[in-house]
Amino acid sequence: MTRISLKQTCLGIASVAVSLFLVSCTSSANNRFWGRTVAPTDNVLRYISGSEPESLDPAFGTGQPEARVYMALYEGLLEYHPKTMEPIPAIAESWEINEDGTEYLFHLRKNAKFSNGDPITAKDFVYTFRRSLSPELASRNANLGYYIKYAEAYNSGSRFVRDTNGQFLLKKDLVKEGGSETVESNHETQGVVTEFHKFIDSPERLTVKADEKERAKQLEADPKLKAAVEGKELVPVRDEDIGVEAVDDYTLRIKLYQPAPYFIQLLPHQLFRVVHQPSIENFGKNWMRVGNIVTSGAFKLSVHRPYDELVVVKDPNYWDAANVKLDAIEFYPLEESTTMMNLYKGGRADAVYNHIVPPAWLDEIRPFKAEYMDHPEAANEYYSLSVKKPPMDNLKVRQALSLAINREALAQFRKTPKPLSNFTPDGIFPKYDEARKKVFGEKLKAENITVEEWSKQRLFDPEKARKLMTEAGFPVQKAGNGWSCPTFPVDKVTLNYNTAESNKAIAEFNQAQWKQNLGITIPIKNMEWKTFLPFRAGVQYQGMARNAWSADYMDPFTFLNLFYSPQNDGATGFWDPKYDALLDSANKELDSQKRLEMLATAEFQVLQEQLVIPLVTQATNWMKKPYVKGLYPNPGTLHAWKFVYIERDPNKWDVNAENIMKDEDPKVEEQINRVKATMIAQR
């Protein structure tokens, strides 16, 4: 009887496994493309879109996976430019903005239709805006519409105050505000004057809180206000009070309570994409189901199997249907990046969404230049600092910790991101980058240093870090080959991050940097995401907390806003009324270049006070097959699907994705120019 020992069996299996692995490493590198690359015979894009959408209601879903599906199903006044994400005309052909930037007049195209053939008119937009902002819908994005006059008051259920003569109390008579004062109506009106316009253009009314307890608190804090409101009638702010008006069927007017130059950038956002009133009212909570749903975008819903696939097909009723090149898009909602990569490699998906290629795979993927997208994203990653708690309340400690990190090395280690010494990501807002250079240059003149040198030093300067730490009262001494800083209170500083392999790797990298360059071993601690959120937001942490932000709209304000108002998202404990006032006045500035310079001044303050430790600008990090055209690595990875097409001629396939943003695809450019033509003609 022959006996095979356990050892022999194991050895055999192990050797087979190793040889299989080796074959896998060598087999793909010889090909021009990664994995199976065969252009489909039909015009169907198979796209991996991220988690299962929370909802198909554009007012409801907040994430990017939802946004990508909404961009196929719904259209708004404006759409994102496929490359830059600047707003381009969609259902609005053209628009006018009054000189103080508070009033917008949109001219809608007359041939826009819902998927059931109903025309899309200004009234549908009024309905959409009112619905998105209604307290009953409780949209988590509602605050994006707060710039619209009385939108916040309506969404928070506030009350107007009416005296016995039927006159409403005005805000300017009773509320003193730090920086922002109400805008007076000393401008010319856009479009015809209507009754509603007279109301919405009149001085802003006073509003008080709806909840009795909170109202009492509000009035208690301001005796003058209390006296004025006492005995007066409280009138709820209704949906028809918000500053959105259908002047006629194809003219929509929006009134803001104060200038917000980035408001136009916000309008392609899902919250403002138009929905169909009759079907929503008819079907109630089931309106989003296949068969019931009526949409406004270039595609309409055909199949929805949650967690499996969501298929949209070209909508013949769409106003620009003749120029929609895809017949259908299959969205695959997946969670596991390896699975996505397998589907992509196996030729069963044509493109994946951002941040999908795992760092360990990058060396293999990067050579496939036609497919790999590595462009900067409108997103940063940083550590928030608890600036009100010792020892982080000491500016020098914060600066030392920041300077002790070698960001170039960090970026190389992580393979995709770019090192960041500023707070607003570099290379996303070109005009702002210029303004920043100018403003920082002026500020730094006194210190006799150029912006370039200063930025370079901020990326990594261990010498200065040790000096600052010593000056802060925690002397850094030479200890053998390294450094030690025995007096630094490591029990009071922890680096907290939300559980994820990548966050852990970065935390460990930075921990090693501090150890190496300052001789300080800072403890690191991970937390489950939903546990981490309130912990960070409430600045319950001591020391540092991982943070990241991706732009809501294409304006640097979306980043600088993180330190605005006492309840800001920066999660540092910082609040400075002067900073708020600076941002307010920047947003009132009509000269856009001057405005950007004011914003840069604000950013300089954030950097000088070292509220956070900036780490990197994120990279988009995704892949698409070379035959998918019109799909660009824009800063938000949000794609206007009607520009996408399948190219069957391999000679016209993408060769190098690095040039994809510069190269002009005649097919796509022609389409963009045609869409934009109306906008230019009417200006």
Place this chain on the structure above:
Amino acid sequence: MLSYIIRRLLIIIPMALLVVTVTWVLIRMAPGNFYSSEKKLPAAVEANIKKKYGLDKPVIQQYGIMMWNIVRGDFGDSLKYEGQSVNEIIRRHFPYSATIGVLAYILALILGLAAGIVAALKQNSAFDYGSMSLAMLGLSVPNFVIGPILVLIFSLWLYIFPPARWGGISSIILPVITLGAIYAAYIARLTRAGMLEVMRSDYIRTARAKGLSEWKVLLKHAVRGGLIPVVSFTGPALAALLAGTVVVERVFAIPGLGNIFIQSVLNRDEPLILGIVAFLSILIMIFNLLVDVSYAFLDPRIRYE
């Protein structure tokens, strides 16, 4: 026997409600909530959400409303997936998990029983060592390793099966093998051990002494007794398989209940968590009952009053 079954069935409902209550307390103790995200919400928006979902009511009242609805079989709507009821989500995704699970278990039974019985009969043979080594390997290599290796070979080199996603028979072969492997290994070892023990027992000797053919001894007497460990394993194993397995569902992108369950916890989707927990606990209790009942048929020494 019948009264025993009825008693066991009756206890399932209060047990499930108890499990739901404990789970509810645990969810409420966990920090965070379903609407929290990177972006902090303004107070007004948060107040609107709380009002919409009844979270502004006193906690006891919230518990009362929830329990009252659950007793009537209504777990409410998911908080994460707007407009979808929990019952609908479970109904929709359970069949995927159950299909993969049942097929994997059938595969495991066929492979495991065959290997186990033969190994026991031919103890210390090359087959015995070979199959048991393989079983050991199957037990110790986790399915998140087996799955990707299968994908690599069959999907990315040979392009035979799709690497992931649901759709047709070809798409379920790899997940079924991945999922079944570990169970096959376990069953093989249990069967072998059970059979070895039974084959040495007195009643087998008696059967042989009566002059029964070796086949009859094996099939009529030995296998029945030797299978008891496998049967006790089957109850919880099948319940777990039906409920969906997170790893395989994620690796192969199968829209099953296991992945949804994990997501619901990460999303703090309270009604969905409670619904799935209640469903799973009932499933497990029923399977345990089936196992206990089947003992009576397999082993004449076991009687239920």
